[in-house]
Amino acid sequence: VGCSHEEIFDFAIAGNTAMHHLFLGLPTRHLSLSPYPPVSSRGLEFEASKLGLKGAPDSRAYLFPIVAGFVGGDAVADMIATRIYSDRRISLLIDIGTNAEIILGNKDGLYACSCASGPAFEGAHIKHGMAAMEGAIEKIWIDPETLRVNYKVIGGVKPVGICGSAVVDGIAWMLRSGIIDSKGRMVKGEGMFRMKIEDGLPAMVVASRDEAGIDRDIVITQQDVREIQLAKAAVYTGISILMRRARVRPSDVEKVYLAGAFGTFIDPESARDIGMLPEIPLGRVRFVGNTAGAGARMALISSRTRELAERILGRVKYVELAADRDFQKVFVDALELPNRRRELFPTVNRIIERNISRIRGD
Structure with missing residues (x-):
């Protein structure tokens, strides 16, 4: 300075x-x-x-x-x-790191x-995870019609890895597109040309070796999905238990503050769709850094x-x-995508079912 x-x-x-x-x-x-x-x-x-x-x-x-x-x-x-201490409206503040407050x-x-969300959101324990820096894939989206994987890279260079927010994006889109099921299992199907076997487990290729700045495919693996399931379940469990203690429903929350490095980059729609955040209108989410x-x-x-x-x-x-007393049950339910209790995520489940029906031609 x-x-x-x-x-x-x-x-x-x-x-x-x-x-x-x-x-x-x-x-x-x-x-x-x-x-x-x-x-x-x-x-x-x-x-x-x-x-x-x-x-x-x-x-x-x-x-x-x-x-x-x-x-x-x-x-x-x-x-x-x-200033949530002075607001008459109910607010939810989440500062996401290795521990989420x-x-x-x-x-x-x-x-x-506080919940042990682990380092997966920051790119650790992810096959090709890295910090949000030049060369990191920061956003992923999948065309629900063709299942083509698209991505955006920080710095506009060839990708060398994936940051945590993009892994969440990728998993949300895999869920919406029927590439993974509610248990998080990868389902190989017709047209999923980006699927491969990595370390004996299925994986989705985000950037092929020819596209990447490293000498191999950049993938999201089955184990990566598991890591994010554990992390997002921890966050959702913390939110759910606090809401029960405060006698608050998701619809009562008028502001959601996402703080911390990860909270600055995450797509709230992706976070909601995988079941990390409850079904709160996305317009109420604010990024506060x-x-x-x-x-x-x-x-x-x-x-x-x-x-x-x-x-x-x-x-x-x-x-x-x-x-x-409810910790174990809430956490186990939250491991599914978006949640074992389907009634908690009616909007998300309708989106997923509509997309999968369109892909199958139903």
């Missing part, structure tokens, strides 16, 4: 609970033991130099309060940036949880924002998903 260390007078730090504790040198062993209590949850302020931060001689460092063992100060910063509520109260960073910047320049963070903390009810 073009300034020296001596010109920095204040720091604001928002991160997950584990990073918060490691940064402060606090013990972390208990964070791996139920009920995963943090050593300290309130906001803290120190002389920056005592934390090893280089700034002006009298610079200070503020650390956001944390909600629970798996919902940290970054989630509090998310709430501040989106989910917050539901309005000015009358907030519920929060790095809200944790935005909230931290607000606290950096305002003592009132820091006081607000403490007040918000007192209004959040943390829900431990694994302890919920």
Whole structure:
């Protein structure tokens, strides 16, 4: 930013609970033991130099309060940036990473949880997964008539891999086109010229070796589908349980905030169609980017924002998903595409059935 260390007078730090504790040198062993209590949850302020931060001689460092063992100060910063704590309308905030923090509520109260969505959404554990950078396929769509696979690449160069949002796109289109069934199994059929066997399992070729910038086909494998099923089921389960606790239906949610790097790029229609998001009108979905960073910047320049963070903390009810009586059932149902409980996704199922009927000529 073009300034020296001596010109920095204040720091604001928002991160997950584990990073918060490691940064402060606090013990972390208990964070791996139920009920995963943090050593300290309130906001803290120190002389920056005592934390090893280089700034002006009298610079200070503020650390956001944390909600629970798996919902940290970054989630509090998310709430501040989106202002869901003051909105009379019910909002759903999802900050998607290796862990997804989910917050539901309005000015009358907030519920929060964290779910282990895993790194698949960020391209990890995916055969040709990569970060959203030049050469990554960022969007996939399939012509439902010809089953031709189309894609868009970041930077307009030859593709070398697929980022997480494109994998979600690909799976959504495979479902809509009948290439995979509700169990996530790939079904090889007439006209599916892009199908092949990869590592002994079926795979769909997104970019052939001739099209790619690497010396092999770029594919979405059966195992990739499984990884996304696990990740999306975790997110949906968190949302579903919070809605039940708050006595809220999907139709009651007037705003959906998608935050984080993955949340910035994902197609909400694809996320809904695979069953990661409930059936909420797509016009209510907003991409808000790095809200944790935005909230931290607000606290950096305002003592009132820091006081607000403490007040918000007192209004959040943390829900431990694994302890919920319905967790296992909701999660298992959510593994199917879009969900074993078809009545939860009437619009999506109608779209899928209509597309498959058209492909078959029914």
